[in-house]
Amino acid sequence: MPKVLIVVAGPTAVGKTDLCVRLAQALQTEVISADSRQFYRELNIGTAKPSEDELHGVKHHFINSHSIDILYSAGSFERDALALLDSLFKTKDVVILTGGSGLYIKAVCEGLDELPETPPELRSELMQRLETEGLEILQTQLQALDPVYCSQNDLQNTQRVVRALEVCLLTGKAYSSFREHQPAQRPFKIVQIALERDREELYRRIDARMDLMLSAGLVEEARSLLAYREHNALQTVGYKEVFDYFDGLYDYNEMVRLLKRNSRRYAKRQITWFKHQGDFKWFQANDFEGVLSYIQEVGSRKELVS
RNA sequence: GGAAAAGUGGCCGAGUAGGUCAAGGCAUCUGACUGAAAAUCAGAACAUAAUGGUUCGACUCCAUUCUUUUCCA
Numbered sequence: 001m002p003k004v005l006i007v008v009a010g011p012t013a014v015g016k017t018d019l020c021v022r023l024a025q026a027l028q029t030e031v032i033s034a035d036s037r038q039f040y041r042e043l044n045i046g047t048a049k050p051s052e053d054e055l056h057g058v059k060h061h062f063i064n065s066h067s068i069d070i071l072y073s074a075g076s077f078e079r080d081a082l083a084l085l086d087s088l089f090k091t092k093d094v095v096i097l098t099g100g101s102g103l104y105i106k107a108v109c110e111g112l113d114e115l116p117e118t119p120p121e122l123r124s125e126l127m128q129r130l131e132t133e134g135l136e137i138l139q140t141q142l143q144a145l146d147p148v149y150c151s152q153n154d155l156q157n158t159q160r161v162v163r164a165l166e167v168c169l170l171t172g173k174a175y176s177s178f179r180e181h182q183p184a185q186r187p188f189k190i191v192q193i194a195l196e197r198d199r200e201e202l203y204r205r206i207d208a209r210m211d212l213m214l215s216a217g218l219v220e221e222a223r224s225l226l227a228y229r230e231h232n233a234l235q236t237v238g239y240k241e242v243f244d245y246f247d248g249l250y251d252y253n254e255m256v257r258l259l260k261r262n263s264r265r266y267a268k269r270q271i272t273w274f275k276h277q278g279d280f281k282w283f284q285a286n287d288f289e290g291v292l293s294y295i296q297e298v299g300s301r302k303e304l305v306s
Numbered sequence: 307g308g309a310a311a312a313g314u315g316g317c318c319g320a321g322u323a324g325g326u327c328a329a330g331g332c333a334u335c336u337g338a339c340u341g342a343a344a345a346u347c348a349g350a351a352c353a354u355a356a357u358g359g360u361u362c363g364a365c366u367c368c369a370u371u372c373u374u375u376u377c378c379a
């Protein structure tokens with residue numbers, strides 16, 4: 001029997017959890033979260049992590065699965081999610097993958113090219129050089145090691161320049177030579193769905209949810225995480241702004257304004273990604289019936305509905 | 307009713323002793339993105355209140371109108 005992975009993507013606060021819980025109930029299955037922040041145990045309020053109540057007993061994987069100390073990545077997620085899917089598909093015909101982290105979803109659906117992991121020492125060495133020598137020096141070095149990459153990519157993007165250099169230095173080969181961008185074959189069918197909402201309404205929901213987070217104790221949560229503020233996990237909308245508030249960069253009201261604004265911008269970036277990456281079929285976030293019948297149509301009715 | 311000051315993009319706000327593209331910030335919009343992705347980076351749109359005058363040339367000077375603020379009544 002063919003196995004089907006249903007991907008439900010969409011911007012933050014659009015209503016993915018609600019819809020996926022209903023879908024999972026209807027399809028008698030479980031959900032894999034593709035959210036690059038919600039798998040951190042120590043982060044709760046600021047990541048809008050769904051509560052037990054909201055999950056209505058539907059099993060969600062990759063929530064609270066990792067400690068804040070580890071350096072997780074899209075590559076690790078691809079590996080772990082595929083392994084999990086393998087075991088879930090032993091008993092399920094359909095599994096749902098949902099989240100707002102586009103690259104993570106892409107990694108599961110299409111796969112990433114084979115690249116070595118970066119040793120943390122190399123990264124910190126390059127970051128050190130970025131600070132002392134400046135971006136230009138790194139650009140020049142990368143130009144020598146991988147002119148192809150340089151001709152095709154934005155060299156103002158420090159993270160990418162560092163990443164490309166890492167691979168070049170690590171392997172002795174050009175980073176671009178690893179980048180094949182060939183979609184991987186998966187032993188299951190994939191149905192990609194994205195949820196949307198009227199922009200104004202989405203922004204209202206984002207603002208309202210931020211107010212909820214604040215009254216739920218976002219500031220206190222951030223205070224308890226201050227020691228980790230340099231960790232990857234906390235380079236995150238919702239915490240950065242509170243940390244800067246602690247530092248006295250601005251007052252409480254300004255913090256709230258920035259929290260909301262940056263969440264809106266984040267949502268916009270997600271929308272851009274899902275519009276242009278992958279092959280998503282878009283639905284209004286409250287159109288559960290539409291989503292369900294689309295899934296049945298695409299995936300062949302008998303196999304999908306129990 | 308009288309006097310004074312002021313009217314620059316959605317908001318704030320510079321500026322020109324009249325002369326190529328009217329700064330910047332906020333908000334907005336759009337895009338890129340294969341191991342940091344809630345990250346990182348890139349781009350766009352939008353204004354001189356209105357009308358007339360002076361001038362080769364007006365956002366800048368003058369007049370009128372409208373609006374706002376303050377003061378006096």
